[in-house]
Amino acid sequence: MADDRRTGRTGGRAPDRPGSPGGSDAYNAVAEVSAHRIRRAGDRAGGPLLTWPVSVAWRGVQLYTPLRALALSGPEPFRLYAAPTDPLPGDPALGTTILSGALPGRGGNSGVGDGEPWLNLARRSVRHQWFVHSFEWLPDLMAAADRDAAQELGVQLIRDWVARYPGPGADPQAWHPHATARRLIAWTAHAQLVQRAAARTPSPNALTAMARQARHLRLVYPRRGHLPARIVALSALLMAALTLDMPELKPRRLARHVAHLLDLFLHDDGGPISRQPAHAVGVLRILMLLRELHRARGLPQPAWIGERIRAVVSFLRGISLGDGSVARFNGGTAMSAAAVLHLLHQADPAAPVRVSAPATGFERLSAGGVTCVIDSGPPPPPDLSTRAGAGTLSFEMSDGDYPLVVNMGSASQHGLPEKLTSVARATAAHSTLVIDDTNSTRAEADGLRRGVESVGVRRAVSEAGTLLDLAHDGYRHRLGVVHERQLFLAGDGKRLVGADRLVGAGRNKLAIVDLRFHLHPRVGVRVSRDGLSADLSHPGGRAWRFRADGRVVKTEESLFIDADAGPVRTKQLVVRVAAPVPADALRWSLERIALPRDAGNA
Structure with a gap:
């Protein structure tokens, strides 16, 4: 993607004044104008084949013959050489749920009493089995209010797993590379629990089991394919090598491989090529654990760890x-706002806020306590977009600590029905323009397919405020139009002005165009009697008025998939334009107003 991107200053000329949503004053004393175009990249499953000193043939012999048991054997670790603290904050409510006897998982729950999570797993989906075996729920358990009980249960579950699954032959899903890699990271992040479990369990104890899993993963980790899975697998091996002091794993070689894969996966602006915030959080957790492991071992920290963290x-x-x-683009993240703030502060409290991520495809407008985050990039590569949404040019907006305009969010993060997952990925689930109720990029089960191929972005900063000129070609091949969107945030943050325009010969053949603005559940909305405006209010005590250039504004039902509570009913503002679709831009605005005394939900 980066090779096709063109960025840089375009000189002192501002975008043309006619039709600008900010009015002529928006372009006075332009301080900076920049422009770039991002083209969609193809599948990234290829890339260099990361091989081990042993040949592929010898690897096969070790895996599929009686030599497999010999390949998993080796020196038994007798202690931990480092015990980092998991930087990922868990969910106390989920921790309490686990303590009460239910382990929330993807597609269902498992009991946790007397080793129950491992019973009847074969009847569940493979994703649910992997989740249970991965121990990715350990941070939630450790966040429970009764910490002593949580630690005791954590130790018991680790012991039970070691006893039930002594080797790859016990259960293929328990020792699958996906589950094994994530389990090694979870056990590394909570190594003290593993140490306590090892002290109570006869050989093979938990430390020995951890070493055997690392040797197994060394043989089966994905040398090609899904980049995030490869990063997780090699990072898990590096963590095991440092935690258990396993020189046989070649930690220096592993560190070079991890650094190389991160170079492939992360843009220079810090965003992942998948454009999924959850992947950025996962990479950050890995980097923070590696940083702490190097410190605990007294080893020099590779420069790339600190650079990538920042x-x-x-x-x-x-x-x-x-x-x-985190704004709900391409699945967002399952973490609450408090958890995100905690993680970022622990990682690097001095890291600056990135206003523009031109390689990844996001822009930020901020003034007077108002923040807007805009999806200004094409969809991620097809092989990395199975959870991504067709939300190009959508935006989210907050006023102080209160979100106003949002996107629906990701159903896949909560194990919700497949039908709801598909709905949440649709263009109509995002705060943007939708043509004839079709997606700007086709969202299929195996990824986002034909649609947006490139997005043009131009940013102009002046004393009056900041203007974004955006355009995507997602509807060009199918419907013969290009969607252009302008967003202007005034310098005092009291006014957001937008203009959406469809350009192309196909405009005259369109039936219906909808402008959608999904509202956060805590936002109250009241449409005026004439239907030409809607007043929004939030618990922070401020109100905003929405207008759409004399067009009728309606409210419709919507869903907001909350990081904590899952799907929550909410409202959305809809401005519907039937044929013929005008050639002029569809203008709209959000302007701060005095809070009405009787403000409330419609």
């Missing part, structure tokens, strides 16, 4: 709203 933190801060929540 870049990713700046990126995540750039796509976060005023309350700290």
